[in-house]
Amino acid sequence: MEKEVVVWITGWSLPDRFWHDYAKSLPEYDHVFLSGEGCQNEMDIYQRAECLIHNINKRRMYIVGWSLGAMLGLHLAARFSNHIQKLFLINVSGCFVKSEQNPEGWDKRILRGMIRKLNQNPELVLRAFDQQMFTTNEMSQGLLRSFQDQYRTGEWDCDALTAGLRFLLHFSIYKDLEQVTSQVWMWMSEQDQICSPQEGRRLASLVSQCKLYSDDKQGHAVPWTAPARIRDWLVKGMQDHD
Numbered sequence: 001m002e003k004e005v006v007v008w009i010t011g012w013s014l015p016d017r018f019w020h021d022y023a024k025s026l027p028e029y030d031h032v033f034l035s036g037e038g039c040q041n042e043m044d045i046y047q048r049a050e051c052l053i054h055n056i057n058k059r060r061m062y063i064v065g066w067s068l069g070a071m072l073g074l075h076l077a078a079r080f081s082n083h084i085q086k087l088f089l090i091n092v093s094g095c096f097v098k099s100e101q102n103p104e105g106w107d108k109r110i111l112r113g114m115i116r117k118l119n120q121n122p123e124l125v126l127r128a129f130d131q132q133m134f135t136t137n138e139m140s141q142g143l144l145r146s147f148q149d150q151y152r153t154g155e156w157d158c159d160a161l162t163a164g165l166r167f168l169l170h171f172s173i174y175k176d177l178e179q180v181t182s183q184v185w186m187w188m189s190e191q192d193q194i195c196s197p198q199e200g201r202r203l204a205s206l207v208s209q210c211k212l213y214s215d216d217k218q219g220h221a222v223p224w225t226a227p228a229r230i231r232d233w234l235v236k237g238m239q240d241h242d
Contacts, residue, residue, distance in 0.1 A: 009069030104196035
């Protein structure tokens with residue numbers, strides 16, 4: 001019997017190796033990783049993701065996405081729900097920027113400013129963004145520092161970073177939400193300053209099959225700050241066939 005497949009999708013600016021330790025802890029599945037590395041524009045992000053799903057060739061799959069990766073997972077679920085066993089969304093928005101659907105979203109001017117500054121000083125843009133991903137308590141534990149030591153060194157692909165920000169500028173799942181018929185497990189961090197918890201609850205209420213889990217201690221970067229909790233949650237969801 002073929003193994004089921006787990007598709008791991010990273011958040012903005014992160015390589016697919018972010019998920020490798022998670023995958024190693026689940027040897028009973030085959031694993032496929034998706035990130036924005038090498039993408040020249042936002043359409044590359046969509047096309048790469050859809051091509052990956054086609055290549056899996058109708059095998060039973062789970063999708064795990066965090067932040068931008070969770071938004072992309074929603075897009076894939078709207079297109080390929082019949083092939084997706086379950087969708088795990090960690091700190092997600094149905095529409096990232098401020099809108100009628102998401103009044104708590106980001107102002108478009110902030111994202112456009114980040115795009116302009118990327119070519120001047122990408123490290124400064126990334127480190128400013130990182131500050132918002134971690135709570136004060138998480139930073140006091142050194143978790144921001146360890147994250148940046150791991151992922152904020154080396155050369156920057158400004159085209160790929162810009163593509164991700166343009167994705168966030170334009171993404172909205174609401175017009176296609178009724179097409180998402182897969183089971184959805186959603187994790188929401190109450191101290192998230194990137195994806196509004198209010199928007200998370202609003203989105204969860206509109207998804208046809210959604211189990212919402214909330215956490216009042218973690219910030220946006222919960223897959224990094226609380227990996228054991230996220231891993232246990234994923235295992236529980238993958239073993240739950242109701």
